[in-house]
Amino acid sequence: MKEKVLKFIANNPLGSAVKVGLGSALVYILNNVSDLKLSPAVTIIVIALVNVAINWVNPQDHRYGYAVAGE
16 A cells, blocks of 8 residues: 555656645644744745655655665
């Protein structure tokens, strides 16, 4: 099941949209924690970096040179 989800996120436009939406939701939550008081610029940077990090740690996404063993 995990492999199917990772392949879906890596190879499907809808999977990419889900990833961006979840990353944006995470940043929204972080931005609204009253103790953090993130500036709008930091929020925008975190939104971009969350999506790149998701791509980087997904072994099914080969854009960052991470090849799955056996493929």
